[in-house]
Amino acid sequence: MTYDLFSMKDRVVIVTGSSRGIGRSIVEEMARAGGKVVISSRKIEACNELRDTLRAEGADATAVACNAGRKDELQRLVDATLETYGRIDCVVSNAGINPVYGPLKDLPDEAWDKVMSTNVRSAWQLANMTLPEISRTGGGSFIIVSSISALRAAAGQGAYAVSKAAVSHLAVNLASEWGPAKIRVNAIAPGLIKTDFARRLWEDEAIGSRIQANTPLRRLGEPVDIGAVAVFLASDASRYITGQTIVVDGGVVSAGI
DSSP states (O other), X not given: OOOOTTOOTTOEXXXXXXXXXXXXXXXXXXXXXXXXXXXXXXXXHHHHHHHHHHHHTXXXXXXXXXXXXXXXXXXXXXXXXXXXXXXXXEEEEOOOOOOOOBOGGGOOHHHHHHHHIIIIIHHHHHHHHHHHHHHHTTOEEEEEEOOGGGGSOOTTBHHHHHHHHHHHHHHHHHHHHHGGGTEEEEEEEEOSBOSSTTHHHHTSHHHXXXXXXXXXXXXXXXXXXXXXXXXXXXXXXXXXXXXXXXXXXXXXXXXXX
């Protein structure tokens, strides 16, 4: 008997920060693979728009407003998912912020705390809320969206880079703790992806052209490049992979650029 290793058929998937950009692509690809997707971001209108689009394509999609930086809203997201579907099979912790640019020496305490709270603490809290539920139904996958900034210095983005290094290591520790429960925990580290989040970089002709020229694949990333890897890590295709950070950057880090 054979089956599709990449199928997400009937699996319930929560994706935070998923109304646009990388999160949106992850939701779209999960739905196309057969998953039942829960879309969440701060603005319910954007979530509803994507939900309606996916439903029109025949997908099973639900929208829930959630500011990932607030624990009570994360819990409401989890509760709403369980109320709608009765189970959780996969979670993608994608929501993140990078509100400041400049050297670490000039960073206000409040900005540091906000970045760490939204990017790191929320991923840890979401894991604590959902991993027991994933375990209850026989195992599954928890994915954290990190960044190649976690692997090297990131000029002007120090707090963001530190937060992404932290979530990559959070994945390692969660993988060790939850492996016996048949839960795989991995991180994805995107390079420069053409999203609104990174628009300041890729829309700057000088910066965008330089990055593209220095990328071995000679192009910038598209959101679908991350969505496809998320499906891989969520599905049985990666059933023996856990505790890893998968770099998706067109070869930038490996080339030492």
